[in-house]
Each structure stands twice: as C-alpha cells, then as structure tokens.
Amino acid sequence: MVDRGKLEQALSCQPRSLDRKRVFTSPYNARVISPGLPSAVTVLDTTLRDGEQTPGIALSIEDKVKIARALSDLGVDVIEAGFPASSAGEREAIGEIAAEGLDARICGLARCNKRDIDAALDCGLDYIHTFIATSDTHLQYKLKMTREEVKAKAVEAIEYGKSHGLTVEFSCEDATRTDLDFLKEMHVAVQGAGVDKINVPDTVGTIGPPAMEYLIKELVTVTRVPISVHCHDDFGLAVANTLAAVRAGARQVHVTMNGLGERAGNASLDETVLGLMAFYEVGTNIDTCLIGPTSRVVSRLTGYAVPPTKAIVGANAFAHESGIHVHGVMGAPSTYEAFGPELVGVQRNIVMGKHTGAHSVRTKLSEYGIDLDDEQVEHVVEMVKKLADSGKDVDDAELVALASHILGRRESQKVKLKEFAVFTGMNTTPTAVVSIEVNGEKKIGSSTGIGPVDAALNAIKLVMGNDIHLVEYRLNAITGGSDALCEVSVRVAKNGEKTIMSIGKAIGSDIVQTSVDSTMEALDRLYCRKE
Ligand code: KIV
Numbered sequence: 001m002v003d004r005g006k007l008e009q010a011l012s013c014q015p016r017s018l019d020r021k022r023v024f025t026s027p028y029n030a031r032v033i034s035p036g037l038p039s040a041v042t043v044l045d046t047t048l049r050d051g052e053q054t055p056g057i058a059l060s061i062e063d064k065v066k067i068a069r070a071l072s073d074l075g076v077d078v079i080e081a082g083f084p085a086s087s088a089g090e091r092e093a094i095g096e097i098a099a100e101g102l103d104a105r106i107c108g109l110a111r112c113n114k115r116d117i118d119a120a121l122d123c124g125l126d127y128i129h130t131f132i133a134t135s136d137t138h139l140q141y142k143l144k145m146t147r148e149e150v151k152a153k154a155v156e157a158i159e160y161g162k163s164h165g166l167t168v169e170f171s172c173e174d175a176t177r178t179d180l181d182f183l184k185e186m187h188v189a190v191q192g193a194g195v196d197k198i199n200v201p202d203t204v205g206t207i208g209p210p211a212m213e214y215l216i217k218e219l220v221t222v223t224r225v226p227i228s229v230h231c232h233d234d235f236g237l238a239v240a241n242t243l244a245a246v247r248a249g250a251r252q253v254h255v256t257m258n259g260l261g262e263r264a265g266n267a268s269l270d271e272t273v274l275g276l277m278a279f280y281e282v283g284t285n286i287d288t289c290l291i292g293p294t295s296r297v298v299s300r301l302t303g304y305a306v307p308p309t310k311a312i313v314g315a316n317a318f319a320h321e322s323g324i325h326v327h328g329v330m331g332a333p334s335t336y337e338a339f340g341p342e343l344v345g346v347q348r349n350i351v352m353g354k355h356t357g358a359h360s361v362r363t364k365l366s367e368y369g370i371d372l373d374d375e376q377v378e379h380v381v382e383m384v385k386k387l388a389d390s391g392k393d394v395d396d397a398e399l400v401a402l403a404s405h406i407l408g409r410r411e412s413q414k415v416k417l418k419e420f421a422v423f424t425g426m427n428t429t430p431t432a433v434v435s436i437e438v439n440g441e442k443k444i445g446s447s448t449g450i451g452p453v454d455a456a457l458n459a460i461k462l463v464m465g466n467d468i469h470l471v472e473y474r475l476n477a478i479t480g481g482s483d484a485l486c487e488v489s490v491r492v493a494k495n496g497e498k499t500i501m502s503i504g505k506a507i508g509s510d511i512v513q514t515s516v517d518s519t520m521e522a523l524d525r526l527y528c529r530k531e
C-alpha cells in the first residue's frame, strides 16, 4: 500500500503516464506500518553544506545559488545553505541565497559560539543549525571539555540565537555514540533554552536501524520539540536509519541530493523520500517528478557523477538489457520495476548487450522511427550479440547505424554539410557560419554561441529551422593528451504533429568538427526517415 493521493499528485505531472497506479512494492510493507506514523515529515536538504564537504567539491557562489533554486523548486522545506563562519565567499553565497526569496527556508550551520551565530545573522538568515559534540570520544580528544561545559555552551548559544529572533535547530554531534542519560540531559537543557527543533546526527554512520529506532523512542520521552535525524552512510545504512528514525518518532529528515556528504555521504533525498512514501505512506513536500532533473543539475554543478547503479537516479536504475526483462517490462512494467520512472522524472532505458533479444531491438529502434521486419531484426540482434561478445558497447547511435546499414539508408544523403567555419579567440564572440544542402537546396546561416561548439550547433539549428532541437549532447574523451580523440553523440528531435527523434555519433580529434559531424549525421537520418 502506498499513499495514493501523493502518488496521483506526483504522476499527474507526467502526461505520458497511462497507468496511474505505478508503484509495485511488496504487499508485506503494509502489514508493518505502525499506527503512530505521521502523514508527512519535513525535509532539510544539506547538499550545500554537508554535501559541499564531500572531498573535491567546492561550489562557486553562482552554482550554490542555482542549486538552492533547484532544491526549492523540488519542494524541500529547509535548505542548509552552508557554514557562514567558514569563509567570506561562503557568507556571500549564503547571503545571496537568503535574498532570493525562495519558498524553502534557508538555514546556516553554526558552532555554539557568538561569532558563528553573528556570521549567520550577517548573511540575513533567520534560521540556524547549531551544534556541539557530546560523545565522550569527541569531548576527550577533540573539544577537551567536560559534559557540563558543553551543555552550558549549547544553552548559551541557543539563548543568544533566540534573543536575535532566530529559529534554532540544535544537534548533539555524534549523538549516536553519546551516553543516553547525558544525551537526554542535553535535550532537556536545550529545550529550556528555547530550541525549536533537535536534530540527532549519526555523525560517523555507526548505528543500525533497530538501534536507531530504540534511540529515537528513548529521546521522544524527554523531547517536546520536533526531532530531526541526520544519518551518514559509513555502513551503507543512512537511508535505512533515517526511515527507522521516522518510524520511531522523528519528524524531519536531513538528506542530500545524490547522497553527497562527508566520507560515504548522507542519506540521499530521493531514496529517503520514495522509501517514506512507499513503505510507510509518509508524504513530504517533494515534487517527485523533479527528482531526476534536480539530481542531474547537482551532478553537473558539483562535477560528481552519479554511480550508474545508484537507486532511483543512477543510469541503470531503469535500464533493462536481457531479452527476458525487456519482454516483461514491455508487457507490464511491474514485472521488473518497483515503480515507473516517470514518478521520479527519469526515463526507462533499453540497453543493448549480449542478453539482447528481438523485443529490445524492435522497441529501441521504434524510438527512432525505424521499423524492421522480423528477419532484419534477427540480423541486428545477431550483430549486437557479436559486438557485445567482443567486449564492445552498443549504444543507441551504433544500433541505429546497424539498422540503417541493413536498410541501406546511408547511401541516400539528404542533408549534406557543404561549408563550415568557426571564429573564436580572446575577447571575441565565438561565431560560426554553415552552408547545408537540404534535399538539394543550399541554405546558409551564421550564429554566435558561448563557445565554438555552441556557435556551430546554433548556426546549424538556424539553418535547419525552429522545429529542430538538440535534445542531448555527449562528449567523451577516448584518448588522453591535447590531441585526444573525442567521441560526440547527439540526439536531435523534430517537433511536428508528433516529435520524432534521431541520433548521430562521430569520432575525431577536433571537438568542434566532431560535434558538427555527429549533428549532421543525426539530421540526415531524420530527413531520410520514411514517415
Ligand atoms: O554529521 C554531523 O554530525 C553533522 C553535524 C554538523 C550536525 O553534519
């Protein structure tokens, strides 16, 4: 059983969705739903703070603002935008985010001292997340403070924040390794100081779900303000621990996009939100249809690729290769999918490989408007298997090329590049000129762009007409060095009564020329298509 209302709402932004009941989780989940669960919890996203602490990630001010906008559009309730005391650049970024007027509330991290809280106030924030470590290990080896000193510092900081009109969320850092009596004592003390929310961090990811459930239940007995939870993934249990905490009484979850965060990362937003909905019928404010697009924005701006096998937003999460699976999914997605990809704004992908069958080939080619008879399909399947057996990936462009070859289409070129030049340099707007013959008629156009590739592709689009769109552009370096060979794949679409797609791929040492070549191949295929 899932929260149908929420799912219907999420699915309604998917015009292509035919079947609205597209969550196919185990029926046993419904048997263990506890009656005390809330109808919804709030989501605090810390991609811009804990996520930015991921080794190797350093975001520019502009990129932080872009991510904050995307997170707010996604529906997160609170964005932890950064750590104001850490640098002047960080304060500038947080200040800009706070001034954006986003729907999400913006919060900044602060240690329990006036300087950090003042830094948050200087950014124009009205919400802080203040913390101090409470486990004996941290007290002894890091803070070199007594429990009483730590408690006094926390109380003082919260009172200071409250006296400045702030919403104050407080964390006992390393809570899951803190003595339970002392942890409860801290909760009682900070409530006395007027705290608004208490977060329970599993700072080093050292707890398991049953123990998390036990701990939160214990803390509920002394806590009147909402309890939040912040889990790290050192044992791969961050999401499981977060769900366990909600089951035990937590009412806010700390998450990051793509599971970014210190060391092994934090609980990922997508898995947590979908898990809450699917297993507990607990809703959030998240527009699930925007999960895929937001994940891609964060991956692009942080430079951190999402692992292909990651649940929900990984490239393989809805990819099917074996003939048996493709056949099943085509008959009913529930056979091999836990929920439809449209629920989270990503796409199903049929992948070619040694397990490919006729169904996969036929379905994939039909996406590009190519219809083959049974014999031709068998021929393509054989070639795909041969290539896969020799260790070669067969992507969409190669599959379309195989099919085109069988159909003998490439001989009759309808779109030909006649001339092409691009001008670029320092203090010069990159400009491209192209001359293209379309069905025997020569057309010339020029355009500018943010770089030479952009200028060249803009010029081609201009010549080919407004109904042509570049849907996807992928660049891979095949060899290293400044003379590296690169591979460019493009997917173009032609809008009309129905949108038709085409794909092209080229390899070369000049990125601009290779981009043009792959685009021309895609356009030619589009024009050679029999409608
Ligand atoms: O993991 C953690 O303990 C933190 C604190 C700042 C709350 O990120």
Ligand code: ZN
Residues within 6 Å of the ligand: 050, 201, 203, 230, 232, 262
């Ligand atoms: Zn953390």
